[in-house]
Amino acid sequence: NADTAMYGAKNGGRNNYQFFVAAMHENAAQRLQTEVQLRQALERGEFLLHYQPKLNLAAGTISGFEALLRWNHPQRGLVPPLEFIGILEDTGLILPVGEWVIGEVCRQLAAWQAQGMTVRPVAINLSARQLQQADLDGAVERIVGRAGVDPALLEFELTESMLMANPEAAVEILTRIKALGIRLSVDDFGTGYSSLAYLKRFPLDALKIDRTFVRDLPDDPDDAAITKAVIRLAHSLSLKVVAEGVENVEQIRELEQYACDEIQGYYVSRPLPAHGCAALLAGAPAMA
Numbered sequence: 238n239a240d241t242a243m244y245g246a247k248n249g250g251r252n253n254y255q256f257f258v259a260a261m262h263e264n265a266a267q268r269l270q271t272e273v274q275l276r277q278a279l280e281r282g283e284f285l286l287h288y289q290p291k292l293n294l295a296a297g298t299i300s301g302f303e304a305l306l307r308w309n310h311p312q313r314g315l316v317p318p319l320e321f322i323g324i325l326e327d328t329g330l331i332l333p334v335g336e337w338v339i340g341e342v343c344r345q346l347a348a349w350q351a352q353g354m355t356v357r358p359v360a361i362n363l364s365a366r367q368l369q370q371a372d373l374d375g376a377v378e379r380i381v382g383r384a385g386v387d388p389a390l391l392e393f394e395l396t397e398s399m400l401m402a403n404p405e406a407a408v409e410i411l412t413r414i415k416a417l418g419i420r421l422s423v424d425d426f427g428t429g430y431s432s433l434a435y436l437k438r439f440p441l442d443a444l445k446i447d448r449t450f451v452r453d454l455p456d457d458p459d460d461a462a463i464t465k466a467v468i469r470l471a472h473s474l475s476l477k478v479v480a481e482g483v484e485n486v487e488q489i490r491e492l493e494q495y496a497c498d499e500i501q502g503y504y505v506s507r508p509l510p511a512h513g514c515a516a517l518l519a520g521a522p523a524m525a
């Protein structure tokens with residue numbers, strides 16, 4: 238970006254400056270190309286979802302999944318969401334793509350049910366632009382109704398910054414979505430700042446503790462204290478707690494001591510294509 242170019246100009250002399258300017262143009266050109274390709278990706282059917290299970294600690298069973306967006310780029314292969322979600326948001330493409338995600342989850346749930354499987358709720362990540370959409374609840378109701386899926390099988394994940402940007406508006410739209418029967422949770426909890434006064438006014442079902450607090454359990458006493466406190470807070474507000482990013486059994490032992498309800502992370506499973514989830518639900522071992 239421009240700052241980097243300036244830095245190069247002052248500190249690295251002319252060659253570095255040229256290098257940075259070239260890199261800057263390349264990035265801008267690359268981004269533009271990605272934007273053009275993203276505009277076509279939806280109609281070309283290049284988006285797909287992977288699903289990461291959540292494990293109920295007390296029961297030892299899969300309690301649900303989280304749908305995670307992937308872009309199957311013709312040359313680059315599977316592109317992770319952090320490389321393109323920002324562009325979808327900046328261009329407004331997140332609205333049609335976000336609706337596609339909800340529809341695709343519904344289609345998948347119906348397909349699993351048609352196969353005779355006992356399905357579990359699937360969580361969908363919403364972006365700020367979707368929450369600001371005037372008729373989000375109407376759009377969701379239409380998509381879910383058309384698919385003939387029980388709304389109780391859907392959950393929406395929201396971040397603290399999305400909720401706190403305009404808390405009064407968030408209370409209103411979330412109350413309407415909750416009335417449809419859809420569950421609501423706060424993603425990456427602890428990384429933003431939430432007003433506790435509002436937290437109890439949002440019609441929430443769960444908090445997901447961000448993986449940065451889970452990563453250094455049980456060794457880091459600060460992270461242990463934060464995790465314990467968040468679980469207490471959540472339980473006192475009658476919310477379930479999901480710990481994100483669980484990668485080893487020591488973390489699980491610690492989280493069990495704090496009475497954490499559910500865990501999600503590579504230790505249980507990486508995000509899987511839909512057919513991998515079917516195997517999990519059919520009773521194959523959750524931990525491979």
Ligand code: C2E
Pocket residue numbers: 289304305306317318319322338361362363364394424425448481482483484501502503504508
């Ligand atoms: P998130 O919702 O917090 O999802 C968790 C991310 O952490 C996922 O990355 C997941 O693969 C990764 N993860 C899960 N377990 C572990 C673990 O044990 N260790 C580590 N290091 N990572 C783990 P992913 O799939 O790349 O998604 C990144 C972010 O992109 C998501 O964060 C979410 O904010 C966003 N995203 C994904 N799909 C969608 C979507 O359909 N719509 C919107 N608006 N955002 C999405």
Ligand code: MG
Pocket residue numbers: 303362394424
């Ligand atoms: Mg999430």
Ligand code: MG
Pocket residue numbers: 424425445447481
């Ligand atoms: Mg998260």
Ligand code: MG
Pocket residue numbers: 424425
């Ligand atoms: Mg995240």
